[in-house]
Amino acid sequence: MNGARRAQEPRRRRRWGERGQGGVEYVALIGVVAAIVAAIVAVAVPADTAVALDDAVCRIVNAADGPEECDSGDGGEDGDGDDGDGEIPDGPPGDPFQPAKCLLSQDQTKTTVVIQIVFIKISGSEQLKVQQWSDGTVTLERVTDSSVGVTASVSAGIPGLKDWGGSASLNGTYSKGKGQGGQWVFASNKSDDPQADLAANLADAEEFAAALKQSDVCDAMIGSPVSPISQVGCKNNAVSQMQAANPERMPDVDITKTTTEASGGLSLGKSFKKGAGGKDANGKSTDLGSVSGDGLTGSMTEDVVVLRTNTGPDAGKITFVYTFTVDGKGGQVAQGKATRMQQVAVTYDAATYDQEERDGREHRPQKMVITTSEENGAGAGVQVGAGANVPGTPVTIDVGGGGGTIQSQIHTESAELVLDNDPDSKLVEDWLRGRGDFPASDALPTPSDAAEVPGPDAGPIERLLHDKGKLSRLDYNANTDWWNASLGIGFGISAGQVTMGFKLFGIDITHEEKEQTITGDPTYATGPKNGGARPWVEWKNCTQTSPIV
Numbered sequence: 001m002n003g004a005r006r007a008q009e010p011r012r013r014r015r016w017g018e019r020g021q022g023g024v025e026y027v028a029l030i031g032v033v034a035a036i037v038a039a040i041v042a043v044a045v046p047a048d049t050a051v052a053l054d055d056a057v058c059r060i061v062n063a064a065d066g067p068e069e070c071d072s073g074d075g076g077e078d079g080d081g082d083d084g085d086g087e088i089p090d091g092p093p094g095d096p097f098q099p100a101k102c103l104l105s106q107d108q109t110k111t112t113v114v115i116q117i118v119f120i121k122i123s124g125s126e127q128l129k130v131q132q133w134s135d136g137t138v139t140l141e142r143v144t145d146s147s148v149g150v151t152a153s154v155s156a157g158i159p160g161l162k163d164w165g166g167s168a169s170l171n172g173t174y175s176k177g178k179g180q181g182g183q184w185v186f187a188s189n190k191s192d193d194p195q196a197d198l199a200a201n202l203a204d205a206e207e208f209a210a211a212l213k214q215s216d217v218c219d220a221m222i223g224s225p226v227s228p229i230s231q232v233g234c235k236n237n238a239v240s241q242m243q244a245a246n247p248e249r250m251p252d253v254d255i256t257k258t259t260t261e262a263s264g265g266l267s268l269g270k271s272f273k274k275g276a277g278g279k280d281a282n283g284k285s286t287d288l289g290s291v292s293g294d295g296l297t298g299s300m301t302e303d304v305v306v307l308r309t310n311t312g313p314d315a316g317k318i319t320f321v322y323t324f325t326v327d328g329k330g331g332q333v334a335q336g337k338a339t340r341m342q343q344v345a346v347t348y349d350a351a352t353y354d355q356e357e358r359d360g361r362e363h364r365p366q367k368m369v370i371t372t373s374e375e376n377g378a379g380a381g382v383q384v385g386a387g388a389n390v391p392g393t394p395v396t397i398d399v400g401g402g403g404g405t406i407q408s409q410i411h412t413e414s415a416e417l418v419l420d421n422d423p424d425s426k427l428v429e430d431w432l433r434g435r436g437d438f439p440a441s442d443a444l445p446t447p448s449d450a451a452e453v454p455g456p457d458a459g460p461i462e463r464l465l466h467d468k469g470k471l472s473r474l475d476y477n478a479n480t481d482w483w484n485a486s487l488g489i490g491f492g493i494s495a496g497q498v499t500m501g502f503k504l505f506g507i508d509i510t511h512e513e514k515e516q517t518i519t520g521d522p523t524y525a526t527g528p529k530n531g532g533a534r535p536w537v538e539w540k541n542c543t544q545t546s547p548i549v
Helices: 030-042 050-061 194-220 228-245 350-359 422-433 447-451 460-468
Strands: 016-018 024-026 103-118 120-133 138-157 166-186 253-273 287-309 317-330 334-349 367-389 395-418 470-495 498-525 536-538
Touching: 120 166, 120 194, 138 194, 138 253, 166 194, 317 350, 334 350, 334 422, 367 470, 395 447, 395 460, 395 498, 422 460, 447 460, 447 470, 447 498
Parallel strands: none
Antiparallel strands: 016 024, 103 120, 103 498, 120 138, 138 166, 138 498, 166 253, 253 287, 287 317, 287 367, 317 334, 334 367, 367 395, 395 470, 470 498, 498 536
């Protein structure tokens, strides 16, 4: 094994409710947002080392767990007792608890454009994701998002740095948005060699991705001086490329998405003044401008994604994916990052689900997957800004930008339940809807928890996961390259050392490319042994294929 596993993340309580299409959704945890902002203020001090940055970020994402969760040190984290430095045992042949496939790698590109007018923030993004799977298949997913929200900021001088002109600015944003897109499955190359299949299917996916980009260029020609004949020829060529790539259908999965996000940020800066005391002979301010750098940012995001599958083994299914993410980032030169994610995906028969909705009857899910993930990383980068005051007015013009690379490690765990009988299906549905004695407002069970012997106070969902769930654990190395550029026209009103400021207009563009590749030793929990515990064994369905870099 690759040393000890990361320590198990403490449980967090979640509360569930019903919204839209009869699905369930996390209720906004306003307390978490307050904790993020409080943590940002609490750690508003210069960070000189990478360890200090990691600690600061950790305090953002683990604010509710206390500072003891963020102790730094050179030693590794303690394992959970299931892994050692010896060989990983093999599971039994034909083990029904072994998941069929795993995610080997993921390449993701995302571009976000944000426009701000006074207190209103409008954003749009496009994300392209290519995933390689251990059974030789490849999926390509593209989703576009748009959101509208409100934002505000407050800034103040830093005590003790008055003569230097030091200042700090705290900002917050709340937004809601929607998205749509599609997922294509490339699995036409099928043989007894999943490694060769993966290479062939990945080539098809890359060709298809290039065709998608060309199609976007063709669409941009509409309304331009380019002749209609050229537009039609461009589009026909793109469609021919897509068909040659041979996805099973275009698209295989239709995606709709809603997002709620709350975020906060802290930046530190220095202002420049002309003349003694920053005043001219008439007592007017002589502010010349300022420079600043982002110190810490934190966000809480809730995503609800609806997947309707058109082809393949899951054709005719509808899946609701509910994701809760807390993310923190810190540092002006050395950058630290930490993310915690919890996700529940529930699958129904689409036709039955739609009919149950019309009749007002209870739903019966066919599958549930619980996934938890934690990411920690650091790297070189910079995020800075500069501003200039318009003479004689409270108006400022700000420009900013930056870029860098973050190397991170991701640990993810998954628990899959196939609900092939009515009692299990009803139990899960009641849990999701908050009915019965053990509603989903209780702590979300983790896959590592499910492998342990259930305690005397364990609820029926925890026992069901332990008895029947397909439990797995994976580790990834990730590399994220990013850049950002921004321009803003602002307005501020001062009262003592505190300034309430807002943008009259602003535009911000962020581009991110992230590569994620499996590492370490993939494991799954085989069936319960004497005493009830489920040992972790080698996941051969995952290790039979290597990712193509």
